[in-house]
Amino acid sequence: MSRDSFLPRQPLSTSVVALAVIVAVGASASAQQAEPPAKKQDSGWRFTLEDRPSVRFGEALRVDLTSLVDFEWRGMDGDADDDAGFGRKRIGIDGRFLDVFAFEVVRDLGDDRDPWRDVLVEFRKYRALRVRAGHFKIPFGAERLISIRDIEFARRSVVTETLTPERDTGVQLSGRLFGDALSYMAGAFRHDGSGPPQGEDESWSGTQTLAARVVVAPFAASSVKLLRHIEAAFGYTNGDVSEGLNSAGLRTATGYEAFAPIYVSGTRQRIGLDANLTHGPFSLRGEFLRMSDQRVRQGLLRDDLPDLVADGWDVSAAWMAIGDLKNSGTSPRHPLFRGGIGAIQFAGRVEALGFHSDAAWNDPFRNPRAANVLANDFRAWTGGVNWFPVRYMKLQFNVIREHLGDPERRPDPTRGWSTSRVFRVQFSL
Numbered sequence: 363m364s365r366d367s368f369l370p371r372q373p374l375s376t377s378v379v380a381l382a383v384i385v386a387v388g389a390s391a392s393a394q395q396a397e398p399p400a401k402k403q404d405s406g407w408r409f410t411l412e413d414r415p416s417v418r419f420g421e422a423l424r425v426d427l428t429s430l431v432d433f434e435w436r437g438m439d440g441d442a443d444d445d446a447g448f449g450r451k452r453i454g455i456d457g458r459f460l461d462v463f464a465f466e467v468v469r470d471l472g473d474d475r476d477p478w479r480d481v482l483v484e485f486r487k488y489r490a491l492r493v494r495a496g497h498f499k500i501p502f503g504a505e506r507l508i509s510i511r512d513i514e515f516a517r518r519s520v521v522t523e524t525l526t527p528e529r530d531t532g533v534q535l536s537g538r539l540f541g542d543a544l545s546y547m548a549g550a551f552r553h554d555g556s557g558p559p560q561g562e563d564e565s566w567s568g569t570q571t572l573a574a575r576v577v578v579a580p581f582a583a584s585s586v587k588l589l590r591h592i593e594a595a596f597g598y599t600n601g602d603v604s605e606g607l608n609s610a611g612l613r614t615a616t617g618y619e620a621f622a623p624i625y626v627s628g629t630r631q632r633i634g635l636d637a638n639l640t641h642g643p644f645s646l647r648g649e650f651l652r653m654s655d656q657r658v659r660q661g662l663l664r665d666d667l668p669d670l671v672a673d674g675w676d677v678s679a680a681w682m683a684i685g686d687l688k689n690s691g692t693s694p695r696h697p698l699f700r701g702g703i704g705a706i707q708f709a710g711r712v713e714a715l716g717f718h719s720d721a722a723w724n725d726p727f728r729n730p731r732a733a734n735v736l737a738n739d740f741r742a743w744t745g746g747v748n749w750f751p752v753r754y755m756k757l758q759f760n761v762i763r764e765h766l767g768d769p770e771r772r773p774d775p776t777r778g779w780s781t782s783r784v785f786r787v788q789f790s791l
Contacts, residue, residue: 414791425457428468430511430790437783438616448472449786450510452479462487466498479529490537500527500555501534501547501575502597504636504649505676511692514645514680514709515746516758516784517615521674521713524610525632525651527555527599530571543582548574554601554630571601575634588641597634603627607730609655609670612715612740615762616782618773621717621738624730626670628656643682650675657719660731667733668719676713683708685750692790693753704751711744728770739767756788 410416415427432449454468464486468479482496499507503526505518534549554571575597581589603609605627612621636649651674657667685705688695696702716739719732726736746760762782769775 626655674715678711
């Protein structure tokens with residue numbers, strides 16, 4: 363689970379006041395939104411609120427203000443206390459220069475350990491070849507590459523949080539070829555991404571990592587609209603992982619550590635396969651991920667152990683049941699207070715994740731240096747509803763059911779399944 367998913371405790375009165383402010387700001391912004399005036403040709407500086415706070419200098423430079431604020435409430439089964447508080451509190455800018463360079467700077471005001479999210483510049487003159495440099499997401503994992511603004515769920519899947527890298531410093535090439543039939547991303551990065559918050563030292567993410575992702579739309583030129591929106595992708599990463607307790611570890615959606623990191627050293631590889639279909643108000647996405655870590659000289663006698671392999675998959679579907687969105691999916695066509703109720707979307711997801719090592723000749727153990735690792739297989743389903751009442755706002759409610767296979771590594775050994783609920787209010791520019 364990423365650091366984004368942990369919520370600091372907040373006094374109830376503070377949380378309620380903060381939530382009220384977010385709702386009021388979002389409603390006010392929507393109520394004031396009118397049809398944008400016709401654009402004027404202006405070669406000088408100007409400030410506009412047509413889409414978001416923005417500064418323009420003719421057609422040469424555009425700088426937009428961006429922000430993302432999440433307020434969450436989480437409830438769990440049993441005697442665990444409910445949590446409420448702010449998650450992400452991000453502010454940044456993005457823009458264009460001469461329609462050739464793009465740039466973005468985003469800082470998370472609630473993260474003292476790693477506050478800078480995206481800090482990048484991109485040369486984008488040619489559609490077939492763009493060059494990006496800075497600190498940004500490593501191109502691997504379909505759900506990881508979707509902005510948290512656009513995900514249909516309050517949380518990314520546990521599979522994505524466990525097996526995909528996050529951001530790192532590097533250089534990336536990307537582009538589209540043959541119309542929209544083929545797109546690619548390939549880059550070299552300083553480390554393996556900021557990754558899960560496990561690991562016994564600061565350098566656990568190892569040395570340079572290479573990553574690539576290719577997306578194919580085989581029917582992009584078809585006259586059948588349904589076929590045009592079918593995409594399939596393949597992703598791959600290769601790098602080294604530092605010696606130590608630095609394997610992936612499994613944390614459930616509630617933050618419970620169900621599989622602790624074990625000793626690894628050597629090469630880390632990932633492969634990913636995914637496909638998606640979007641047709642009108644309906645979308646369907648599936649993804650398979652595998653990560654393998656070498657365990658060179660990690661046995662009790664400093665012998666080499668079989669690789670630790672983690673396999674995970676998830677399938678999700680979403681349906682915009684009431685209304686629809688415009689402006690690249692950020693604004694309901696008929697917002698609340700302006701003749702409508704906004705847009706309402708239903709979503710569901712199933713996922714599974716397991717760890718294993720190819721050492722069937724040995725009995726499985728929980729020991730972090732065991733040749734045959736005793737897994738704690740994970741399964742979950744998530745059901746949710748999203749409401750887009752006004753522009754800049756999204757309200758999400760999810761129910762998450764999770765199952766752990768090993769009774770000795772459950773929050774409650776007597777119960778295989780646990781349930782949690784998440785309510786999130788998101789305000790974004």
